[in-house]
Amino acid sequence: MKKLVLANLKMYFNITKDIQDYLNNLNDEKENFIAFPPIIYLEKFLNNGFTCGIQDISVHKEGAHTGEVSALSATDLGAKYVLLGHSEIRQKGESDELINKKIKTALNHNLKAILCVGENLEAYNQSQTKEIIKNQISKALKNIDEEIMISYEPVWAIGTGKTPTNNEIEDVVSYIKSLFNYKIKVLYGGSVSEKNIETLNQINNLDGFLIGYAATIPSSLRKIIEVAKK
Numbered sequence: 001m002k003k004l005v006l007a008n009l010k011m012y013f014n015i016t017k018d019i020q021d022y023l024n025n026l027n028d029e030k031e032n033f034i035a036f037p038p039i040i041y042l043e044k045f046l047n048n049g050f051t052c053g054i055q056d057i058s059v060h061k062e063g064a065h066t067g068e069v070s071a072l073s074a075t076d077l078g079a080k081y082v083l084l085g086h087s088e089i090r091q092k093g094e095s096d097e098l099i100n101k102k103i104k105t106a107l108n109h110n111l112k113a114i115l116c117v118g119e120n121l122e123a124y125n126q127s128q129t130k131e132i133i134k135n136q137i138s139k140a141l142k143n144i145d146e147e148i149m150i151s152y153e154p155v156w157a158i159g160t161g162k163t164p165t166n167n168e169i170e171d172v173v174s175y176i177k178s179l180f181n182y183k184i185k186v187l188y189g190g191s192v193s194e195k196n197i198e199t200l201n202q203i204n205n206l207d208g209f210l211i212g213y214a215a216t217i218p219s220s221l222r223k224i225i226e227v228a229k230k
């Protein structure tokens, strides 16, 4: 089954030349993944024909909110998706309640929301993964009936080179799916790379991958896309 490939490029590119090299290098793959570029390069990705999302949105519609990006401006430019609840933003104090409001803002502006959920290492060691995830999902999706996607991202797996076992991921994915009355798409994120993609791709109930660092390296992303197509 073909799986979705999402590239969360975080703040990895800081000069225009690097972005241009990246776009040139992956031009023939642009239909095969969804890019979440640093916001300042969103327009450049879109102008080059890449399908894009943004890494976060403001909860506010408009107004005096220095440094924030509105959902309206993102859709106006052509973004189709938004990542919400990423652990790197949660760690700065973003609450489940705020994530809930941001998801509503996103859906009101026709942005498809991808809600990131996952446990930290302590919770993982205490086998509290499902409890944490259920709590994050029920709060973030309170009073929301529209379909969204979920990305399961254990905090301890992000940027560390560590991943849960295939059985562990499969178990969490099937648990997440059991919480919904529609066929929700569930992705996995956290140290997905060209080295472990063959293994991770064997997880049958998974609908795709959210890739951070490895997605910044064109040859790695290419390999991941090739395997995820199978």
Ligand code: PGA
Binding pocket: 008, 153, 157, 158, 159, 160, 189, 190, 191, 192, 210, 211, 212, 213, 214
């Ligand atoms: P990583 O990041 O692939 O660099 O671990 C994944 C993510 O944060 O979405």
